[in-house]
Amino acid sequence: MIVPARERLIVALDVPSVAEAEHLVETLAESAVFYKIGLELAIAGGIDFAGELIAAGYQVFLDLKLHDIANTVERATRKAAELGVSFLTVHAYPQTMRAAVAGRGDSELKILGVSVLTSWDQSDLAAAGVEASVAATVARRAAQAKEAGVDGLVCSAEEVAAVRAVVGRDMALVTPGIRPTGSAVGDQKRVMGPGAAIRAGADFLVVGRPIIAAPDPKRAADLIVGEIAAAAAI
């Protein structure tokens, strides 16, 4: 299935209020059709806003990165499925992923396992007690994600090709840490440009600050979609 370039860009609504999120969605107009609601906006009324976006015809990725006892994850996932969002994130630990898959049931919701955060490098993993390399940890979690039956994985574009080899074509690979030429890296540590990420095999790109903080967010989004389209056509 060929997905149009615009539908492969997920804009992270990392803003402090629903009013600012509404303004951003209005500003981007037809340039973006898929939005991510993360922790900041969710706490500020973003769960209800997800319903408004869905009613207006947008796709919504609810990025709550769930990780809790299995019963809690399963029940929370069931509630997320009722909202009609397209994607929900959980941390890619086997018990957590299995619980989310049970909660999703046969609904349309797709569960994404977050492998190793793109703001982490080897030293962050080591500080958390993981001695394996970033690549080995992502590969291990990819295999566990496939085993648990989740629908996709969040990883950096650097690992996409290796993850694809582990999970095959059917799982969606979603890559944050996208930095078009010239945009600030900020706290991200494993980054790639939009075109390169698509060529590496990413299905969806998650982009926040390079769009939100741009002087002209709509133009920034259009340039990224243009890069996706050019890379996908190769």
Ligand SMILES: O=C(O)c1cc(=O)[nH]c(=O)n1[C@@H]1O[C@H](COP(=O)(O)O)[C@@H](O)[C@H]1O
């Ligand atoms: O799950 C995510 O979306 C996520 C996982 C990850 O490993 N790294 C990561 O940056 N994200 C999210 O992707 C977005 C990236 O934002 P920018 O760095 O501003 O483009 C943020 O909303 C993060 O919460």
